[in-house]
Amino acid sequence: MRRKGYWPFLIPGVLASLLVIVVPLVMTVYTSFTKWNGVGEQRWIGFDNYTRLFEDSLFWSSFSNILLLILAMAVVPTLLGLFLAAVLFDYVAKKFGNRWASLFRSGFYLPQIIPVAVTGILWGWILHPEYGALNRILDTIGLGSLAHNWLGEPGSALYSVMGIMIWVQLGYPIVMFMAGLQRVDPELYEAADLDGANWWQRFRKITVYLIRPEFYVVLVTTTISALKIFGPIFVLTGGGPSNATLVPSYFAYKNFFEKAQVGYGSAISTVLTVLIIVLSFAFLRLQNRSLK
């Protein structure tokens, strides 16, 4: 209360945010109500882009693809990560020592630090139909009939991307949950042991319950990154084959920079933005309520 007159420190931040965030955001929302190819004149067309959007089957399929990617990037890694973190913290660290637990944690986290373009190179090469390592391995162990053009066939492309994204994401929940478990009072586990609880019961009743804050954070952040996904799609499949892996952000990118349909691209990214913000605030409310 006594501290007054700090607002001048906000001036650079506010100006910079206006320039880089507010003005572009407003321009995109405005552009979404116009027809524009990026150079000529912008023509106001009201909600036409949006009505076109909701009738566009590509738009809908890009969102159903996103649902599957949320499964692969948020749901599966969170659940699997929760289980692995509990095993590492509560079993491996105690029976084999902390070094082992840390080693596993670092190993599982490794895919998280690799730049997305390199992830694309890595998996694009491993899954390559001609010289890729996966098909070679399948050949060697006599399962050559399963060999596939993994990323190049509409039937398998999205599932391949999902598998890769699980690989990418898994380390993040593990690190978060293991950190959360450090807060847990070891006496709780001791007491549960004395009461004759087995490992699974302790996991459900103590571990899961106590790291709910981390659980929410992980679920929200991974869901948002799934909604925003662009890089992996760009480097792995380019949205193809025949739009089998199209996602909203890549759909917007194509409209902006390949088709010069800037108004339509703006409408797509506006819808995506509204969705992300609504979802985040809904999550925040839910989290506040359940943690009270």
Added chain:
Amino acid sequence: MTVTATRAPVEPARTEHAATRANPLRFVILGALLALLLIVIAPLLIIAINAVKSPADYAGGGPLSLPTHLYWDGIVDFWNRVNFGQKLWNSFITSFVVAVLGVLLSILNAYALGIGKVRGRLWFLVFFLVANLLPQEVLVYPLYFLSKEVQLYDSLISIVIIFTVIQAAFGTYLLTSVYQEFPTELLDAADVDGAGKVRTLWSVVVPVSRPTLGVLFTFFFIWTWNEFFLPLVFLVSNDNQTVPVALGVLQGDRLMDATMTSASGLIGILPALIFFLVFQRTLTRGITAGAIK
């Protein structure tokens, strides 16, 4: 390897317990975890062994055999062909400048919001939170258009400006919550000594919060290094590309054979791996400190 903040305090009590119950199950679990770990790091190992394999060696033994001899030409060829040194420099200088400016901007914002508690600070915080959530697609076209207007398109400067602001939105959010808890006694003492607001910031607040600032710096550096979408749109000429963009656009290039592709993957991983090892302590602490991204 990583930070082990609390060495399980129950360990002594457990050893006896474990010894009496030494059963094969524990090795089954360890074995299963090791198998899973192997699956996770196998792609990296495959890349590493093929990056140092000659094309003839690869044609003979396939992707899974160990190289008969170490062959560095694939890496050297790739390095020279894409002028990789230049890309490394571009990535380094942008990430470094963004990290420095981003931390500075976060400090200024958080000082006003967290310590100064300026009016309407809740709304500012909501703004910075929303700015964090925005997908870059919703900003990209106007930024592209405006940067062309001011002759900053295809320039590292535009990337530095944009990412400084984007990263600072996260930094402001995180740092404000830290500064809200800042010990008032220190601020009062600075007041008594007659230090102005600027002096207090630089000689009291910044030094005390240096650990958090270190985490922010590390985050900003690595995030900017790994950014792909906006650099892809903005840095179109060869000389301006960053490492991820250069590697990303080479994907599927017909001139790239299997070993050279591995080589490109390996030299793309190496800088990230080095940062990981260098920053590991800060990073593990930081991921858990403020995980909004």
